[in-house]
Amino acid sequence: MFFFTYLARELRRRLRQAVFIALGLAVGVGLVLTVTAASAGVKNAQAGVLKGLYGVGTDVTVTGQAPSDSQAKPGSGSGSRVSIALGPNGAQMCVNGKCRPLKNGYTIDTLASSSYAPMNEKAATEIAALHGVAAAAGGLLLTDNRTTISQNPSPPTSFSVDGTDISQQKLGPLSDAVTKTGRSFKPADANRNVAVVDANYATSNGLKTGGTITIGGTKFTIIGTVAQPEGSNPPNVYIPLARAQSLAVQGPAGGSLKNDVNTIYVTAASAADIPAVQREIAKLLPNATITTPSSLASEVTGSVSSAAKLADDLGKWLSVLVLIAAFAVAVLLTMAAVSRRIREFGTLKALGWRGRRIIAQVMGESFVLGVLGAGIGVGLGFAGAAIINSIAPSLSATLSQPTGEHIVTPSGALNPTASHTVSVPLVATVSGAAILAAVLLAVAGGLLAGMFASWRIGRLRPADALSKVG
C-alpha cells in the first residue's frame, strides 16, 4: 500500500514530466501501430488483387509453357491458323485445316487454347498426390475468336472462356464468384452445353440467364451469371471442363485438347508448404510455369506496389527512429528525475531502505508510465489508422496478363499481353497482435528508462547522496 501511495504521489508531483515521458512513448507506439496498420492494409489490398486473379484458396498455379515469339515461327505457331485459298469451286477459307466455301455472312467461330501449352489432365491428379498438397484441379483457359465474312466487314470479336472442373469448384476462377442470377454448375452439368456468364460481361453483351451463347460454334444455355470480387480479371464465360476439352483446339493443325488442361490450381496444406510444393511440381512438370502468390506479387505494379514498398521501407525505419527517440527521451527524463531525487534516495538509505526497495519504487513509476504510454499509444494508433482510412486515396494495382490471343506476323508469332489495372481501397486495420506488441514495446521503453535509473541508484553511496545539494 505504501508502495502505491508513494508511487502515485511521486508521479503526481512531476506530472508534466510524467505526461511528457508517457506521451513520448505513446507517439512512438502510435506511429508503430499506424505504420503496421497501413502496412497490413496494403498487404490486404495486394492479397485482394492476387485473390481475384486466381481465386480463393489457390496457393500455386501451374500453366503449360506459353509459346514464345522465337518458338513460334510464321505459319507454325500454335493457335488458330486461318488461310484463304482459291480453288475450282471458288474461294475457300481454311481454319485449322478445315476448309469451307467463302460466302457472305459466313461466321468463323473457334475456341482455342493459345496462351498456354496443354498438359495431360492426369498431371492434376499427380500434383494432388504430392506431399504438402491439399487439393489440385485442372482447367482450360481458352479464347473464343469470331469473325464474320461480310461485304461490310466488321472487326473480329473474342471473349475468354474457362473450362471449369465442376467437381472442384472450390478451386480456380469460379471459387470466389457470387451467383447473381440463376445458378452455378451441378455435377449433372459435366457433359451438358451449359454456361455461366460473368455478370459484367452479360450486362455489356445483353446476355441473360435462360438465353444462349455460341461458343466454338456450339450453342450453350446460360444457367446463371456470377460476380467476381472487385480487382479481379475474371473469364467472360465458364463452361464445364469436359465440354471445353471436346470443343477447343490447340495448335495450327487444330489439335484436340481431349483429356488436356492448360492450367492447374493447387492448394497447399499450409502456407509453409508452398515453397516445397513449388519445388515438387517443378520436378514433376519441368516445362510448366509455376506461379505462387509471392512471385505474382512481384509482378504487380502501380501505387499498391509503391505503397507496400513505402510501408516496408520508410514506415519501418521511421517507426524505429521514433521509438528510439521516445526511448531516449524516457531514459533521459527518468535519469534527470533520479538525479533530482538523489538526496531523497540517500535519506531512504539512511532510514534503512535497501537499494532493491528503492529501485522497485523507481521501476514501478517507470512501469506505470510505460503502461500509460501504451494506452495512449494504442489510441493514437487507432486514430492514425482512421486518418489513413479517411484520407488515403484508393491504390491501383497493375498486372500484365496474357490476352489469350495469338497473332502471327511476318516476323514471328506474338502472344500479346494486356495491362490490367484495378483500384483497391486501402483499409488500415489495427490487429490484436500489433496492439500486444505495441503495449510490450511501451512497457519495455518505460522499464528500460527505469533500468538506467536503477543502475545509478544501485551505485549510490548514502553519504554521497546526502551530501548532494538539491
Place this chain on the structure above:
Amino acid sequence: MYELTGVGKAYATGSKKVVAVAGVNLTVSDGEWLAIRGRTGHGKSTLLNLLGGLDRPTSGQLLLDGRDLGRMRDAELTRLRATTIGFVFQTFNLVPTLSAAENVEAALIPLRTGRAARRRKVAAALDSVGLTDRARHLPSELSGGQQQRVAIARALVKEPKVLLADEPTGNLDEETRDEIIGLMEKLWREYQLTLILVSHDGAVVRRAQRVGIMSRGSISFKA
C-alpha cells in the same frame, strides 16, 4: 556503546588526498549525549556519517556494541541503520510528496512492520513531537520547526538506540531552535537514547553532557 580507535577517513580528489577524519579515538557510552562542534569543513559531518554506517572508515576500528562497522557487509549496515540508528538532518530531508505521517511511516517500511502497528507507532511518534493535528500535511505545508519535528518523529518511530543529529537547528530561527533542542532533550531522556549531535551553535552544544571539538579531522575534549 561506540568505541573508535584511530578512525580515519580520507578521500582521493584527483591526485590529491584529502583527510576528513584523522585518527579519532573516542568512546561514547550508552545513553550519553555528546555534542560535537567545530568549523565548517573540519570533519564533523564525516565523523557522523561514519558513526551512522553511512560511510566506512579508511583506517582504524569503529565498534558499535562490539560490532565493527567498517567490516560489516552493506546489507548488515543497512539493517543496522533500519533498526538501531536514527538520523536528523539540518535540511530535514523529508520526502516532499509524502504527508507528515507517511514520512514517519517510511522509517518503518524496512522493518516490515504490519500496517496496523505502523499506524499506531506513527500516531504515537507524531504525538510525542506535538504534531498529531498535522499528520496529513505535506512538508511544504509545514513550518521549518514543524518539518524538523516530523524528522525527529521519523528518527524515533523505530525506537532506535542511537540518534545522530547533524546541525538539527541550522535552518531554524532562535525561538524554534530552542524549542527543537528542548524537544530533543526531552526525548533523549524519555527514550534513553545515545545522542550524538553536531552543531556549530554554542547555545545548542551547551545542553549536551559532553562537548567535543573537531579541528582538522581530530576531536578533542575540554577538561
